[in-house]
Amino acid sequence: LTLLVFRDLPILKFLKPLTDFLAHFRVVLDWVVMILAVVICAYTGFLISALIRFPLINTAVLPTLFVASGFSAGCAAIRLFAICFGAEREDSSMHILHVAEYPIILVEAMCIFMIAVSLITGTEVAKIAFSAFTTGVWAWVFWLGAIFVGMIVPITLSFFRSAACFYLSCISAIAGMMCLRLFILYAGQLNGLN
Numbered sequence: 001l002t003l004l005v006f007r008d009l010p011i012l013k014f015l016k017p018l019t020d021f022l023a024h025f026r027v028v029l030d031w032v033v034m035i036l037a038v039v040i041c042a043y044t045g046f047l048i049s050a051l052i053r054f055p056l057i058n059t060a061v062l063p064t065l066f067v068a069s070g071f072s073a074g075c076a077a078i079r080l081f082a083i084c085f086g087a088e089r090e091d092s093s094m095h096i097l098h099v100a101e102y103p104i105i106l107v108e109a110m111c112i113f114m115i116a117v118s119l120i121t122g123t124e125v126a127k128i129a130f131s132a133f134t135t136g137v138w139a140w141v142f143w144l145g146a147i148f149v150g151m152i153v154p155i156t157l158s159f160f161r162s163a164a165c166f167y168l169s170c171i172s173a174i175a176g177m178m179c180l181r182l183f184i185l186y187a188g189q190l191n192g193l194n
Contacts, residue, residue: 004029005085041070048185055126057188059118065111065184069150069177072104076154076173079166089166098158101173105151108180112146129191138187141179150176 004026006012007019022029045063052058075097087094119130132138149172157169 037070037074038067041067048188051188054188054191055119055122055129056115056132056191057184059115061111061114061118062184065108065115066181068104068107068111069180072101072108072150073174073177075101075104076170080170089163101154101158105155109151129188132183132187132191136187138183138190142183142187145179146176146183150180 003012003015003019004022007015007023012019042063045066048057048066049059049062079094079097082091082094083089116130116133119126119133133142153172154169154176157165157172
């Protein structure tokens with residue numbers, strides 16, 4: 001798929017027979033790559049959620065959260081890279097990716113809410129693990145990075161049409177995904193069973 005994207009580069013002219021052949025299967029390759037991306041996100045979430053000593057991490061919702069946050073950052077990254085390859089900010093495909101961010105962010109928020117509720121209503125250790133959301137440096141990473149930068153900023157900037165808002169929205173979504181995963185991994189491990 002990468003060869004198809006860059007096949008017009010002069011340095012890759014020697015691969016023209018291969019890229020012409022692969023071009024016939026572009027739709028199939030797109031679907032295969034998308035399915036593999038979803039599987040990798042979910043698989044990562046399943047592996048991490050198997051750590052039973054850490055209540056914040058040990059939840060069945062984690063794979064869904066990882067897929068949703070991956071989709072959110074992926075949509076933002078695709079929009080940024082599309083501009084680099086000559087797409088316009090007002091293209092219909094860019095609009096579809098932009099509109100898709102709203103339900104994706106909603107799914108992320110619901111997953112985070114479910115994790116928080118399961119900790120609040122869980123065992124004493126789970127209730128202690130919930131403190132990661134409210135105290136310490138990782139609470140700042142969560143509220144400022146994951147929630148504000150990763151969710152509120154992109155939604156707010158989506159109401160403005162300037163180029164600066166477009167780029168800032170995309171970068172915020174990617175940065176928010178990184179903050180969310182940092183929070184889950186580090187706060188989850190620091191608030192576990194001793």
